Amino acid sequence: xxxxxxxxxxxxxxxxxxxxxxxxxxxxxxxxxxxxxxxxxxxxxxxxxxxxxxxxxxxxxxxxxxxxxxxxxxxxxxxxxxxxxxxxxxxxxxxxxxxxxxxxxxxxxxxxxxxxxxxxxxxxxxxxxxxxxxxxxxxxxxxxxxxxxxxxxxxxxxxxxxxxxxxxxxxxxxxxxxxxxxxxxxxxxxxxxxxxxxxxxxxxxxxxxxxxxxxxxxxxxxxxxxxxxxxxxxxxxxxxxxxxxxxxxxxxxxxxxxxxxxxxxxxxxxxxxxxxxxxxxxxxxxxxxxxxxxxxxxxxxxxxxxxxxxxxxxxxxxxxxxxxxxxxxxxxxxxxxxxxxxxx
Numbered sequence: 290x291x292x293x294x295x296x297x298x299x300x301x302x303x304x305x306x307x308x309x310x311x312x313x314x315x316x317x318x319x320x321x322x323x324x325x326x327x328x329x330x331x332x333x334x335x336x337x338x339x340x341x342x343x344x345x346x347x348x349x350x351x352x353x354x355x356x357x358x359x360x361x362x363x364x365x366x367x368x369x370x371x372x373x374x375x376x377x378x379x380x381x382x383x384x385x386x387x388x389x390x391x392x393x394x395x396x397x398x399x400x401x402x403x404x405x406x407x408x409x410x411x412x413x414x415x416x417x418x419x420x421x422x423x424x425x426x427x428x429x430x431x432x433x434x435x436x437x438x439x440x441x442x443x444x445x446x447x448x449x450x451x452x453x454x455x456x457x458x459x460x461x462x463x464x465x466x467x468x469x470x471x472x473x474x475x476x477x478x479x480x481x482x483x484x485x486x487x488x489x490x491x492x493x494x495x496x497x498x499x500x501x502x503x504x505x506x507x508x509x510x511x512x513x514x515x516x517x518x519x520x521x522x523x524x525x526x527x528x529x530x531x532x533x534x535x536x537x538x539x540x541x542x543x544x545x546x547x548x549x550x551x552x553x554x555x556x557x558x559x560x561x562x563x564x565x566x567x568x569x570x571x572x573x574x575x576x577x578x579x580x581x582x583x584x585x586x587x588x589x590x591x592x593x594x595x596x597x598x599x600x601x602x603x604x605x606x607x608x609x610x611x612x613x614x615x616x617x618x619x620x621x622x623x624x625x626x627x628x629x630x631x632x633x
Contacts, residue, residue: 300349301377304376304378306322314368316339324337359375441505456520459472459512462510474493474518478490479526479531488506489504491504535587536566536587536592537592544590546569548609552582558579566593589612
């Protein structure tokens with residue numbers, strides 16, 4: 290049975306609840322705890338269904354993962370472990386359970402930088418220790434990109450909470466061009482990651498018209514809650530879909546997606562088709578030499594230009610003409626560096 294991250298979070302939450310003998314747990318209490326955990330770790334707002342909860346209980350009670358959890362119902366209402374000291378983290382797992390947990394933990398480990406995961410770190414660590422002891426190795430099978438010591442990572446938890454709770458923030462921010470940091474009152478709307486950098490998508494309280502502001506977390510010096518300015522929601526910003534037509538993070542409310550036509554040579558065409566520039570990518574024409582012409586429906590911004598330039602001479606912008614000219618200017622400027630004799 291595949292064990293995904295959501296399942297791992299739910300059964301870890303149920304286990305943690307049932308270990309707390311000072312509270313009597315009804316089915317609604319446990320479902321609420323699981324729902325809160327998923328909202329906290331995955332941003333899910335939908336409540337866990339009774340059927341999903343019952344499936345989780347059946348999984349814990351069964352031998353599929355080697356748990357055989359002695360979960361009983363008292364007075365036809367309250368769930369508890371029949372053995373007071375029982376915990377799924379105390380048990381040896383069977384091979385299927387080890388394999389499933391290895392897969393789930395490889396993914397879940399990537400989120401351990403979030404302070405909101407602190408309550409589950411102990412459970413995760415114990416499960417991971419069991420796997421290491423059983424296999425005799427703690428070598429991971431997955432390596433996601435991240436930047437060790439990333440400046441600004443210490444603010445992720447506080448900003449994340451402020452976004453969820455809709456709290457106004459005061460950030461001390463210093464751009465690359467500024468000599469000194471400045472304090473800015475902002476309404477936080479979204480945390481977004483792009484190419485191993487985190488960005489706060491927000492709106493300055495001082496804005497006179499609706500406008501989205503973007504601040505890189507690695508340029509933030511400090512963050513604290515502002516209780517003087519009530520939070521203001523931007524009706525033109527939908528965090529679920531605002532960046533649907535955007536590569537990267539550079540976009541204003543007034544920006545509209547444009548049709549961008551690109552030609553890709555035979556050498557890079559298979560890679561661009563297997564990993565599209567954007568989900569709107571459509572192949573419009575295939576040429577006899579193996580090259581392709583494709584179109585995107587995206588906002589034209591710096592990130593799009595950098596992505597295209599990263600392919601060097603393998604990619605050519607066909608339209609729109611002003612974007613083609615801009616990319617051509619960048620290409621010529623880059624080429625000029627190699628025409629000039631290098632300094633000794």
